[in-house]
Amino acid sequence: MRNLPKQGKKRLTFALLACAWMALVPPARAQDKTQKTPSKAAVSPEADAQQKNIKEYIELLRRDVRQQKSEIMGAVMVLSSADAAKFWPIYSEYDAELTKLNDQRLENIKEYARNYDQMTDEKADELIQKYLAYQKQRSELLASTYDRVKQALGAVTAARFAQVEHQLLLIIDLQIAASLPIVGQGS
């Protein structure tokens, strides 16, 4: 978590531990020896927990999640040394594959921009088909990586990885949409 202030890191960890499916998946037995992070959501009033999660998503929206994704993942997974040695090589390979997919996605976005002013049905069709193919490939990549983590560390830990990653990808998707320019408005 080299890029995050200590307090921010703690809050981030809480947010991700508190949210989504992950909150419903207890730590794997292999993690019993590691430092445990309290899941406050489990004892919070329902509405309070939900509001805290929403608040943390909003904070994440303003962070450089793409840059910090592996740090966030590390903080949330809380792996023992032995498990970390198995997990990170798989994660690195996953991340490299994801980067290749994202490069293709960026090309698609650029092409959309080049054609935006004179968009034809044919071009729109091609671009959306590519976008849907990207979503499918990314989903399949996450599923196959889940399988690899499952083989190495068990399904409970693999489920936590997949759930955290899924949420980070959603936030990054929204960040990309927000960061792109508004065509036809002064650009």
Add this chain to the structure above:
Amino acid sequence: MKSVKKLAVAALLVIPTLAATVAFTQEDSRSRDREENFREYVTLLRGNIKAQRRDIITQLMQFDTGDAAKFWPVFDQYDAELNKFGDGRAELIIEYAKHYDNLTNDKADKLMSRAFELEAQRVTLKKKYFDIMKVSIGATQAAKFFLIENQMQHIIDLQISAELPIVQTASK
């Protein structure tokens, strides 16, 4: 309708934005747009976006009468099928909650396999309905709809994530 108007602003900002990196020339303007989008995402995350989907789509798509008549029946079919996945996910959440205290690798794997399956089906559903809509209202309009829809789904997915610990609490 104030909130709907705000949502419309958000989505209007967001949708054309998918148009891209080669177009921008002014950093200030870009950062202002991003800030405005973030503010609107916050509104959307805190609001009941599901209940406002139709209003958002109506305001953003700006259909003429002919296209509206073609679009909405197809949208209703799409929405009904999409809701089935929502039901599937709700069942998964209940299952997770039920087994939370003694979740085994076997059970976690079954639940995750089902979750991946539902996600894959959702992408397939989008493709199916994009292909149907492009025939009825043209690919450009259909593409615009799915760019709006994808962003609404991302926000709804995050809202569902935020709700999940409630299931956990309620189950105890």
